[in-house]
Amino acid sequence: MTISRRSVLKGGLALAVAGAVPARAEFTPRTIVNDASRLNPTAVARHVAFKATPTDDVVGRIRKEIAAAAAEGRPFAIGTARHSMGGQSIPRDGVAVTLTGGHIELDKARMTYRVGAGMRWFEVIRALDAQGFSPAVMQSNSDFGVGSTFCVNSHGWPTRYGPFGATVRSVQIVTAGGELVTCSRTENADLFALAMGGYGLFGAIVEAELDMVPNLSLEPSYVRMNPLRFADAFIKAVETDPAVRMAYGRLSVARESLFDEALLITYRPAATQPSPLPAAVDHFALSGFARNVYRAQTGHEWAKNFRWFMEASVSPSIAGAATRNTLMVEPVVNLASGDHTRTDILHEYFVPPDRFAGFIDLCRAVIPKAKAEFLNVTLRYVDADPVAVLAYAPQKRIAAVMSFSQKISPEGEADMMTMTEALIEGIKDLGGAFYLPYRLHARRDQVRSIYPRAEEFIAAKRRLDPSLVFRNMMWDAYFA
Numbered sequence: 300m301t302i303s304r305r306s307v308l309k310g311g312l313a314l315a316v317a318g319a320v321p322a323r324a325e326f327t328p329r330t331i332v333n334d335a336s337r338l339n340p341t342a343v344a345r346h347v348a349f350k351a352t353p354t355d356d357v358v359g360r361i362r363k364e365i366a367a368a369a370a371e372g373r374p375f376a377i378g379t380a381r382h383s384m385g386g387q388s389i390p391r392d393g394v395a396v397t398l399t400g401g402h403i404e405l406d407k408a409r410m411t412y413r414v415g416a417g418m419r420w421f422e423v424i425r426a427l428d429a430q431g432f433s434p435a436v437m438q439s440n441s442d443f444g445v446g447s448t449f450c451v452n453s454h455g456w457p458t459r460y461g462p463f464g465a466t467v468r469s470v471q472i473v474t475a476g477g478e479l480v481t482c483s484r485t486e487n488a489d490l491f492a493l494a495m496g497g498y499g500l501f502g503a504i505v506e507a508e509l510d511m512v513p514n515l516s517l518e519p520s521y522v523r524m525n526p527l528r529f530a531d532a533f534i535k536a537v538e539t540d541p542a543v544r545m546a547y548g549r550l551s552v553a554r555e556s557l558f559d560e561a562l563l564i565t566y567r568p569a570a571t572q573p574s575p576l577p578a579a580v581d582h583f584a585l586s587g588f589a590r591n592v593y594r595a596q597t598g599h600e601w602a603k604n605f606r607w608f609m610e611a612s613v614s615p616s617i618a619g620a621a622t623r624n625t626l627m628v629e630p631v632v633n634l635a636s637g638d639h640t641r642t643d644i645l646h647e648y649f650v651p652p653d654r655f656a657g658f659i660d661l662c663r664a665v666i667p668k669a670k671a672e673f674l675n676v677t678l679r680y681v682d683a684d685p686v687a688v689l690a691y692a693p694q695k696r697i698a699a700v701m702s703f704s705q706k707i708s709p710e711g712e713a714d715m716m717t718m719t720e721a722l723i724e725g726i727k728d729l730g731g732a733f734y735l736p737y738r739l740h741a742r743r744d745q746v747r748s749i750y751p752r753a754e755e756f757i758a759a760k761r762r763l764d765p766s767l768v769f770r771n772m773m774w775d776a777y778f779a
Contacts, residue, residue, distance in 0.1 A: 348396070
């Protein structure tokens with residue numbers, strides 16, 4: 300999102316940079332870049348946006364911008380949709396590049412595809428779907444960019460997989476010196492491990508080779524249970540039933556009955572596989588009614604209870620088969636709020652399965668005290684990640700993806716910060732981790748405790764990029 304400084308001031312969101320300006324003063328509006336949080340309006344020296352085509356010299360254009368930033372002593376950061384929430388793709392007073400579009404080539408013999416880093420996942424699914432294939436893993440929701448997904452090492456809900464990086468065969472990276480480097484587990488393996496979940500701090504991703512799998516028609520199964528049974532049931536379903544191809548869980552979120560019930564949803568191949576499979580469509584986009592119920596949860600406990608009733612009691616009786624691609628193609632915009640006084644903020648915690656009961660207790664003790672509205676939690680299986688230096692799942696974990704609505708105000712931000720710090724402290728005590736692409740509310744000691752290879756990461760950054768060309772707001776907050 301790019302808007303002028305004049306627009307930001309008009310909207311009242313840039314109090315930190317607003318000054319007393321004479322009524323008739325002449326000035327050149329600065330370029331402001333923001334992200335999905337809507338809480339990081341940041342001035343940049345330049346914002347360069349381009350959509351790659353198969354004939355574009357993408358590498359040449361990126362090299363040019365990196366070199367210009369380095370010559371000016373400015374930071375450089377590249378992004379696609381900027382769905383991070385703490386300025387992880389924003390270079391303050393630097394050069395911001397937004398890359399979209401690109402190419403995609405399938406290799407059916409290797410069951411892989413090569414794709415430009417600026418491609419959105421809905422574009423990838425569209426191309427693979429037409430050939431009968433599906434991404435092995437992608438970031439949940441289809442609005443995000445492929446290169447960005449590698450940079451945050453996101454995870455999805457297909458099973459049985461670790462983070463996205465587990466399905467990446469290789470990537471091409473433009474380094475601070477302008478060199479185009481191919482990285483994989485066997486070629487430039489150290490750089491591969493640093494860039495996977497490295498938040499763009501080691502180079503600009505321009506291409507990736509990724510695993511794909513056959514597309515299938517899948518049927519859901521719903522099991523409602525006590526949340527204390529969930530971890531064992533979830534792990535058993537994913538690890539012992541080879542028919543389970545996708546799986547996730549939900550927990551009830553009303554304040555008075557927080558996490559009192561759990562729901563386990565698993566998908567297995569349908570007995571009858573249509574030939575050909577129907578084209579992927581945004582079939583599971585929230586209807587106007589369901590979306591209104593989701594949004595009504597802010598300030599209305601009845602809506603939280605009603606939504607749980609719909610999901611746990613009604614959905615099992617009406618849900619039918621859908622293709623793998625259709626299940627994965629839903630855009631995040633389906634959940635967007637029209638309330639400009641509030642913003643949706645994500646948290647994500649990675650819990651050792653045998654400590655899941657402790658996680659429930661932690662959330663019950665912390666979340667109801669906050670003023671932020673708790674809207675949703677989705678539970679996913681994440682297998683161990685032995686590669687990434689900043690691994691959030693060094694052993695298998697249950698990921699808890701949590702959505703909150705907070706006021707856009709100093710009070711709302713302070714409330715969110717207090718809650719986040721308490722949850723991170725609790726997850727640290729449980730031997731788990733928190734995810735880095737969200738608000739920068741962790742303390743530095745918490746980051747280093749939960750990510751024990753952080754010092755190794757910082758040392759490698761300073762060795763490989765001594766001028767710190769690749770820099771963002773997360774580097775400034777946690778690692779500088």
